[in-house]
Amino acid sequence: MTETQFQTESRTFSWVTPGQADLSRLLELDGLQQLEAMRDGELPHPPIMDTLGFTDLRPERGRVVVEMPAAEFHYNPLGGVHGGVISTLLDTAAACAVHTTLAVGELYTSVDLTVKFLRPVTVDSGLLTCEGTVIQRGRRTALAQAQLTDGAGRLVAHATSTCLIMRAGE
Structure with missing residues (x-):
């Protein structure tokens, strides 16, 4: 069978080019304020949110909820949402839960992510809701979990994740 014999779908989306926003404004805000500004449309949100179809971001100090409806474009070859998604x-x-704890001038990066897949996810799973919380926040590292x-x-x-905390310019 050739590829032209298969029914195809398409999807179009747009995003703001990373780095186009006023980075000095971003660095004047603490982490929670940054995510609130993204949620409120005052700053652009990361392109990955558009790429995967995230529909909600609800930050508060030490906690973040993100939502995304399961969709066919998330599928792996066996008909389930890809583990990478x-x-x-x-x-x-x-990581965004850790982001909410950042002081002005602090940055972070993920060090690791340990994931446990508990059941299959398909379009029948409906709206996926992911809650991230900070378990422990130190001066240089933070431990967070997500369900x-x-x-x-x-x-x-x-999942659990460790993040490295650093000052801007380090």
Whole structure:
């Protein structure tokens, strides 16, 4: 069979080029204020949110909730949401929870992400909700976790992440 014999779908989206925003404004805000400004449209959100189709970002100090409906364009060859997509949701929630704890002038980067997949995810799973929380925040590192639930409220995946905290310019 040639590729032209298969039914195809398409998807179009746009984003703001990273670095186009006023970075000095970003660095005047603490981490929670940065995410709130992104949520409120005062600053652009990361392109990955558009790429994967995130529909909600709800930050508060030490906690973030992100949502995304499971869609066919997330699928792996076997007809389930790709583990990388699930991992990206978990990484986003855990790391953004750490992001909410940053002081003005602080940055972070993920050091690791450990994921446990608990059940299959398909379009029938509905709206995926991922809650990230900070477990421990130190001066140089933070430990966070994230839990991903499906539209029925069932836990489908869990992750822990370590983030390295640093000052801008280090």
